[in-house]
Amino acid sequence: MxxxxxxxxxxxxxxxxxxxxxxxxxxxxxxxxxxxxxxxxxxxxxxxxxxxxxxxxxxxxxxxxxxxxxxxxxxxxxxxxxxxxxxxxxxxxxxxxxxxxxxxxxxxxxxxxxxxxARSPRLAQPFMVLDRDSRIPPDPRVRPVLIDEFEAVYPACVAMFTEEVGVDPEATSRAGYRARVAQLISQGWSFAIIEDGEVIFKTEVGAATPQACQLQGVYVHPDLRGQGIAGPAIAGVVHLVRQTIAPIVTLYVNDHNTVARRAYERVGFEHTTTFASILL
Missing domain, CATH: 3.40.630.30 (Gcn5-related N-acetyltransferase (GNAT))
Incomplete structure (x- = not known):
C-alpha cells in the first residue's frame, strides 16, 4: 500500500x-x-x-x-x-x-x-448569515462615519473592545489601534448613529470579499441599552453594506449573549455553523 x-x-x-x-x-x-x-x-x-x-x-x-x-x-x-x-x-x-x-x-x-x-475561552459562538435586506425597517440615522468624526467614534471603539475582549486596546498598542479605527473609517467600513457628537450606535465591517463581509464591534451606548436601538440600527447597516461592500453579511456572537443573539435573529440573521475563539 x-x-x-x-x-x-x-x-x-x-x-x-x-x-x-x-x-x-x-x-x-x-x-x-x-x-x-x-x-x-x-x-x-x-x-x-x-x-x-x-x-x-x-x-x-x-x-x-x-x-x-x-x-x-x-x-x-x-x-x-x-x-x-x-x-x-x-x-x-x-x-x-x-x-x-x-x-x-x-x-x-x-x-x-x-x-x-486560556485567558478567555469562548467555546460556542453562533456564526450567523444574512443574504438579503432585513425584514424589519432600518433606522434611517445609520450612516458611514466620516473621517473628521474619528475623535467622536474612537472612545466607543475602545469601550466596545474592552467590554468584549476584556483588554484595553490602548494598553497594548494605542497607536496601532487608532490606526486601525482610522483605516476602517477611511475605507467606508465604519457605520454609526451619531447625535450631537454622541455615538448612539456603531459597528464596523472587519473583513470583506466580493462575496461577503463580516460585522464586528457592535455597540450601543450603555445609557440607551434595552430600548430596541440595536435591531433597526443593524438592519440599517445591513442595507448599506449590501449596497456598497458585499451582498452577504456575516457575524459571530458569544452563545451566552442572548440579548445580542435575539437582536440579530430579529434582523434576520440565521445560525449556520458554530465558531470558537480562544483568547490568550
Missing part, C-alpha cells in the same frame, strides 16, 4: 491559485483569511505573519493563518498536529485562535499543555 506523503511550508504568492481554491470551499467561514490573502497577496511585508499550507501528495489540503490571530482553514486532524508543532517551534504567541468550533477545540487541546489556561 502506498503511503501518503505530507509536508508543511509557508505559502508564497505562487500558491495563490491553489489557496483560493481551498478558501472557496467555504467562502463565508473562510472570509477572514481570504480578506487577508486578497489584501496582501501573501507578501510577507504586508501579511504580518505567514500562511502555512499542509500538503498531501503535493496537493494543498489545509492552511493556517499564523499571525496576531491564528485561523485554521479546512484543517484536517493531521494538519492541526503539524500546525501546532510549527507554532510551538516558531514560538508564536498570538492574541487568539479563531475558527470553526470543530477545528479550534482540538487545535487548542494540542497547544494548551504548553501554553497553559
Amino acid at each position: 502506498l503511503r501518503t506523503t505530507t509536508h508543511l511550508r509557508a505559502l508564497t504568492p505562487q500558491d495563490l491559485p491553489e489557496l483560493h481554491r481551498l478558501l472557496d470551499l467555504d467562502p463565508l467561514v473562510n472570509l477572514f483569511v481570504r480578506n487577508r490573502v486578497d489584501a496582501t497577496k501573501l507578501q510577507a511585508r504586508w501579511l504580518g505573519g505567514q500562511v502555512w499550507g499542509y500538503f498531501e501528495d503535493g496537493a494543498l489540503v489545509s492552511a493556517c493563518h499564523a499571525g496576531a490571530n491564528v485561523v485554521p482553514v479546512e484543517a484536517t486532524p493531521a494538519a492541526l498536529e503539524m500546525f501546532a508543532e510549527q507554532i510551538l517551534a516558531d514560538n508564536i504567541r498570538p492574541s487568539s485562535i479563531v475558527g470553526p468550533r470543530d477545528t479550534v477545540l482540538p487545535f487548542w487541546k494540542l497547544l494548551e499543555p504548553r501554553w497553559g489556561p
Whole structure:
C-alpha cells in the first residue's frame, strides 16, 4: 500500500491559485483569511505573519493563518498536529485562535499543555448569515462615519473592545489601534448613529470579499441599552453594506449573549455553523 506523503511550508504568492481554491470551499467561514490573502497577496511585508499550507501528495489540503490571530482553514486532524508543532517551534504567541468550533477545540487541546489556561475561552459562538435586506425597517440615522468624526467614534471603539475582549486596546498598542479605527473609517467600513457628537450606535465591517463581509464591534451606548436601538440600527447597516461592500453579511456572537443573539435573529440573521475563539 502506498503511503501518503505530507509536508508543511509557508505559502508564497505562487500558491495563490491553489489557496483560493481551498478558501472557496467555504467562502463565508473562510472570509477572514481570504480578506487577508486578497489584501496582501501573501507578501510577507504586508501579511504580518505567514500562511502555512499542509500538503498531501503535493496537493494543498489545509492552511493556517499564523499571525496576531491564528485561523485554521479546512484543517484536517493531521494538519492541526503539524500546525501546532510549527507554532510551538516558531514560538508564536498570538492574541487568539479563531475558527470553526470543530477545528479550534482540538487545535487548542494540542497547544494548551504548553501554553497553559486560556485567558478567555469562548467555546460556542453562533456564526450567523444574512443574504438579503432585513425584514424589519432600518433606522434611517445609520450612516458611514466620516473621517473628521474619528475623535467622536474612537472612545466607543475602545469601550466596545474592552467590554468584549476584556483588554484595553490602548494598553497594548494605542497607536496601532487608532490606526486601525482610522483605516476602517477611511475605507467606508465604519457605520454609526451619531447625535450631537454622541455615538448612539456603531459597528464596523472587519473583513470583506466580493462575496461577503463580516460585522464586528457592535455597540450601543450603555445609557440607551434595552430600548430596541440595536435591531433597526443593524438592519440599517445591513442595507448599506449590501449596497456598497458585499451582498452577504456575516457575524459571530458569544452563545451566552442572548440579548445580542435575539437582536440579530430579529434582523434576520440565521445560525449556520458554530465558531470558537480562544483568547490568550
